[in-house]
Amino acid sequence: MAGTGIVYLVGAGPGDPDLLTIRGRDCLALADVVVYDSLANPVLLDYAPEAAERIYVGKQASSHAMEQDDINQLLADKAGEGKTVIRLKGGDPYVFGRGAEEALVLRKEGIPFEVVPGVTAGIAAPAYAGIPVTHRECSSVITLVTGHEDPTKTESSIDWSSLAAGTGTLVFYMGMKNLPAIASRLIEAGRSPTTPTAVIHRGTCPAQRVVEGTLENIVQRVKDAGLTPPVIILVGQVASLRSELAWFENRPLFGKTILVTRSRTQASEFAKQLQKQGAEVISFPTIRIVPPDSMEPLHAAVERLKDFDWVVFASVNAIDSFFKAVDEKGLDGRSLAGCLVCAIGSATCDRLRERGIEADMVPGRSTSRDIFDALLERDAIKGKHFFLPRPDIAPPELPDKLRNAGGTVTEVEAYRTLPADPDPAVLERLRTGDVDIVTFTSSSTARNYASLVRAGLGSLPSNITYVSIGPETTKAAIAEGMTIAVEAEQHDIDGLVAAITHELGSRQS
Incomplete structure (x- = not known):
């Protein structure tokens, strides 16, 4: 099909944005259109170009922003317009994610597609809860099970007897509504009522909550805790290891x-x-950081840097604006040769280093008083000319102190700060x-x-x-x-x- 685009079925991972794969991130950077669901962390949309169209098609138990057939057609239509389409799906596209259904429609329509696997919640959520899904002493088998079968099916395709007969780990996806039935069916089929069980809400996210129990009491404990979807349900002896292996909730700002x-x-x-x-x-x-109304004063200042004894950078924004002007005038970092550089804060120093420049002075604190005192201690004010690239709303204290101490100050608006x-x-x-x-x-x-x-x-x-x-x-x-x-x-x-x-x-x- 001439002019046809392509669809990337990308696994967004389980919730923690750091678990997106490198390939997934690179695909997002190519996007003309991102079609995303409720389980994909919205932070990931920042990897897509600002001009990319973003379409939410989230599906939850009681509310569908768009039906699956319509999503399938949307992907085909957007790619048919010659666009690069990213279908961003929570977890892995092919693990209870209906990615295969979407891929089959694309194949039928003659639309090229690629699949980018993602970290699935059934493995990652237990790991963040301190539960390994396998352990050589208690579980050598893991079974991934849907907790929400296709409602149009006349009977369940899950073999509860086989699930209950083993001792391996069972992981149920999308099973919150059916938790009572899951627990009772496993017990009825022969799984011990005392089997350790954990229900993990929003696993890998800062809002993660974990309820522990056994098959016979987990339903009541989850009810008492007020857990809501999405959850992963884990049944097996490995759940008992959480008391020793929990780590995610132990971080100092967890829950904030x-x-x-x-x-x-x-x-x-x-x-x-x-x-x-x-x-x-x-x-x-x-705030929004925008360029000054006119770059001419900044251009003029960078062309006469040799006239200044000190250049004082109080922020990363000041550095970025300064070097934008330097670049626009066909100059480079060598223009600062002969000037001493004062940088305020570690991030400002780091940005200067990216340009190959090491600050000559870094005050211990960032107040105007401390900057002034640091310069005064070096006897570096009287008779010296200071260049201060600053925001439009910068307070006057520092330039006033420098002038009162015998310095000459050139202030130039380097950027504006708007609401x-x-x-x-x-x-x-x-x-x-x-x-x-x-x-x-x-x-x-x-x-x-x-x-x-x-x-x-x-x-x-x-x-x-x-x-x-x-x-x-x-x-x-x-x-x-x-x-x-x-x-x-x-x-x-x-x-x-x-x-x-x-x-x-x-x-x-």
């Missing part, structure tokens, strides 16, 4: 939901560090108390958060713990009526993560 207010382009590294500590991270950008559009879904989570911690990494994030939330909810939530990266950010938050519970001693992202983990994380023995 943390709101990150940085711009979307800056949030990913911060989010990853928090996720490694076990937190669920919600992105709620309160972002709020996500209604995140506002709802704030309204319902489904957020534990809100982080501020600059004064503008604090001010804009307060403005956006007041506009969306009428007032600021009262049950939030607020955390700040440093004194100036704290001052801005307090001015907006928020109480800062934790302020980082080291005023960068590493310091902020360390402060949150130490002050607000659980203490593990």
Whole structure:
């Protein structure tokens, strides 16, 4: 078929975005269209080009955004338009994911397709719950079973007698609604009522919950715990190993939901560090970083760098904007030869190193006072010319102190910080108390958060713990009526993560 595109059936993995395969990530980068379901972590959509069309076709027990036949046709139609289509499916496309049905339709329509396997929840969720699905001393067999058979079938195709007769591990997918029937049928078929059993809700995700019991009491325990789908049900002796092998829930920020207010382009590294500590991270950008109205002043400054004694970079954004101007003028990092460079924070230093530049001075803290004191200690102010590429809303304290101490200062607007559009879904989570911690990494994030939330909810939530990266950010938050519970001693992202983990994380023995 001339002009036909291609469909990639990509396994999104069990929920933890880090378990997406490299091949899956690379396919997403090619997407013209992403068709995704409710079990695919929406964070993965960020790997697709910004211009890619995103189509949600999620199916849950009582609600289908789109019926399967319509999904099949959608894939064929979009590929028929010559587009690269990514069908992003939770877990593995061919393990109870109806991927084979979609592939058969594509083959019938003459649409090229490829299958990208994913990490299946039946293996990964138990692993994150501290349960190996096999162990040489108690289980050499694993059986994957659907807990939700095709409702159009006249009778079950599951051989309950065979399942009950063995001693291997049984893993049931999509079985929450049928848990009572699963437990009773196994017992009736001869499996011991005391067989260890675990039900894992949202396995591999920060919201993971695990209920343990036996076949005879697991139904009541799950009911008492209030578990809801999606779940994996595991039956077998290996479930008893959880008490010794649990690890995921032991991370210090497990169970915490943390709101990150940085711009979307800056949030990913911060989010990853928090996720490694076990937190669920919600992105709620309160600012957008955009170029200045005119690049001419910055262009002019980079063309006369030889006139400056010091260049002071206070953020990664300042570095990125500075080198954009350098590149646009046909220059490179050698333009800084002859200048001393001051960098504020570890991330800023790292970005400079990417350009092959090592900062000459890195103050221990990031306040204007500390920067000024560090320069004063080196006797590096009087008679010196400072170049400060800054945001449009930068406070005047540092340039004023430098001028008062005998320095000459050239300030240039390197970028602008604008309010972002709020996500209604995140506002709802704030309204319902489904957020534990809100982080501020600059004064503008604090001010804009307060403005956006007041506009969306009428007032600021009262049950939030607020955390700040440093004194100036704290001052801005307090001015907006928020109480800062934790302020980082080291005023960068590493310091902020360390402060949150130490002050607000659980203490593990």
